[in-house]
Amino acid sequence: MAKPDKTALILVDVINSFFEVGHPNHYPGVEDVLEPMRALRDAARRSGAIVVHAVERHRKGFEDFEWRKLPIHHLEGAHDAAFFDDFAPHGPNETVVYKRRFSAFFATDLALFLHEQNVTRVVIAGVKTNVCIRATAQDAFASGFEPVVPREATNSNRPHLAEASLEDIDRYMGRVVPLDEAVELLS
Template identity: 45%
Template sequence: MRRALLLIDVINDFMHPNGKNYYPGYTSVLNCIREVLELARDANWTIVHVREKHYRDHHKDYEFEKLPLHCMQDSWDIEWAEGIQVLPGEYEITKRRYSAFFETDLNLLLREKSIEQVVVVGVKTHVCVRATVQDAFGWGYRPLVIKEAVGSNHAHLHEASLEDIQRYMGQVISLDEFRALITNGSKGG
C-alpha cells in the first residue's frame, strides 16, 4: 500500500510555549511527530507539511467569526516548529480551513502519487486532524492516526475524536504499532 504522511499544523502557534494556541501536552506530541517524520522519511514516503495561514486585512474570513485571529501570514506563528523542516522532495500545503483537503490541491497531489493511505499527525485532534481524516475517508483514502502524535487542549474531545475516527473513518494505532508497520517494510509514496 502506498502511504503518505500528513503533518497538520506542526507550527509555532501550537507547538512553541510562546504560541497563542500552545498547550503543554503538545511537547510530547511534537517529540512523537519528529520520530514519525524520521521513520517516514527513512521509508521514502511522500511527506506533506500542512499549515494554516490566514491573510492579513481580509475581513471576511469566516473562521474569525468563530475563533480569534490566529496563524496570520508572514508571522512567526506559522513557521514550522523546532525540529520540523521541509526537505527537498517534500511538499507544503497551505490551508485556510480545518481540513487539509478543503480548497487545496492535496487530493490532486495524493492522486498523482497513487497514495492509498494517509497517516495523519498534528493538532488539534478534534478540529483540523479530525476534519482532515474525515475528508481523507470521503475521498477514498485509508486514514491512519498515531494516537501519541496528535493532541488537543480538550482531553474529552481528543478521546471522542479518536473513538470516532477508529469507529467510522480509519484506524488509530499506537506509536509502537507504527514502528512495527515501518519495520515490516511499508511501501512509501
C-alpha cells in the same frame, strides 16, 4: 490486480503557534507529540515516503470567514505561522499544503496531489485531535484514502473531546494505532 498500498505522512499544524510557550494556541502537554511526530517523519524520510506539511495560513488584510468564530491568527509571514523547530520541509519527498480551515483536504489540492502519487493511505499526526486531525481524517476518508492516526502523535487541550474524536475516527473513518504500527507503515 490491486496495487499495493502506498502510504504518505501528513503533519498537521506543526507551527510555532501551538508549540512555542506564550502563544494563545499553546497548551500544556502539546510537546508530548513532538518526539512521536519526529519518529514518523524520520521513518518517512528514510523510506522515501511522501511527507505533507499541512499548515494553516491566512491572508493579511483580507476578510476570512474563520474570523467570525476565532481571533485573527496564522497570517502569512507571521512568526506564529512559521514551522516549529526542526519541522520545516526538507528533502525531495516533502511538500507544503496551506489550509485556511481545519481540514488539510478542504479547498486545497491535497487529494488531487495524493491520488496523482498513487497514495492509498495517509498517516495523520499533529494538533489538535478534536479539530484539525479529526477534520483531516474525515476528509481523507471522504476523498478515498484510508486515514491512520497514531495515538501518541496527536493530542488536545480538551482530552475528553480528543478521546471521542479518536473513537469516531477508529469506528467510522479509519484506524487509530500505536505509534510503532504507524512507523512500520511508513518504513
